[in-house]
Amino acid sequence: MIDTHVHLYDQAFDTDRELVVVRAKKAGVSHCILPAIDKSTFQAQKECLELYPGFCLKASGLHPTSVDRDYRQELDFARCTLEGAIAIGEVGLDAYWSREYMDEQILVLEEQIQWARELDLPLIIHSRSSFAELLATLKKCTYPHMRGILHAWSGSAGVFREANRYGHFLMGIGGVITYRNARLAGVVKEIDLTEIVLETDAPWLSPVPFRGQRNESAYLEHIARELAQVRDVSPEKVIEQTTQNALSLFFGEKNE
Ligand SMILES: [Zn+2]
Numbered sequence: 001m002i003d004t005h006v007h008l009y010d011q012a013f014d015t016d017r018e019l020v021v022v023r024a025k026k027a028g029v030s031h032c033i034l035p036a037i038d039k040s041t042f043q044a045q046k047e048c049l050e051l052y053p054g055f056c057l058k059a060s061g062l063h064p065t066s067v068d069r070d071y072r073q074e075l076d077f078a079r080c081t082l083e084g085a086i087a088i089g090e091v092g093l094d095a096y097w098s099r100e101y102m103d104e105q106i107l108v109l110e111e112q113i114q115w116a117r118e119l120d121l122p123l124i125i126h127s128r129s130s131f132a133e134l135l136a137t138l139k140k141c142t143y144p145h146m147r148g149i150l151h152a153w154s155g156s157a158g159v160f161r162e163a164n165r166y167g168h169f170l171m172g173i174g175g176v177i178t179y180r181n182a183r184l185a186g187v188v189k190e191i192d193l194t195e196i197v198l199e200t201d202a203p204w205l206s207p208v209p210f211r212g213q214r215n216e217s218a219y220l221e222h223i224a225r226e227l228a229q230v231r232d233v234s235p236e237k238v239i240e241q242t243t244q245n246a247l248s249l250f251f252g253e254k255n256e
Contacts, residue, residue: 004199007034009045024216027219035124036078064105082115086122120145173227
């Protein structure tokens with residue numbers, strides 16, 4: 001399995017990171033993709049990548065909740081961190097807490113889509129309460145090989161389909177799929193297994209039966225198992241297909 005979205009460098013893991021990595025490997029996790037947030041978390045991310053080379057893989061970018069009026073400095077910093085990144089992320093739009101800097105968030109997303117274009121890298125996109133703006137931005141910035149993950153997807157299958165008119169995007173599925181009231185199960189039923197990747201978003205969004213506790217990559221198997229139940233296929237099938245999807249997105253042939 002590949003955990004396509006985990007903040008292993010978060011201080012929530014400072015006391016036992018090594019054990020977390022051991023448990024992840026034991027659970028069958030072969031790679032963890034570490035998305036960036038902003039300047040304040042860069043050093044911790046860098047150290048974590050250096051500790052687990054080959055296991056932890058780097059994404060670079062500026063997170064939308066770290067965008068404000070003074071975004072230029074953060075964005076220029078992120079631009080200087082692209083070396084060795086296998087993806088641009090996490091980037092995106094977030095209007096859940098506030099719409100105050102939505103215009104700035106859109107500019108920052110547009111610029112980072114340009115980086116993905118220049119470097120021919122996939123995007124890891126965070127999108128919360130801002131689907132209209134996301135679709136408009138993807139439409140405006142679309143290019144032939146645009147691709148990536150719509151991480152922690154909380155939109156409808158219809159919006160997901162529409163995003164896929166502008167690029168090739170996979171749906172990042174995490175612990176939320178295990179929540180009893182999850183609308184997400186209905187959405188996932190409408191999406192092909194070839195369009196899904198697994199992610200934990202650890203230390204956040206722990207799956208049942210760990211909901212409310214710290215999340216970690218070893219719990220990916222709980223997410224795979226739930227997804228298998230929703231899709232009525234075997235967990236092995238889910239793991240095989242989602243791993244393949246992640247491999248071809250990050251390491252595979254470029255999309256046609
Ligand atoms: Zn994240």
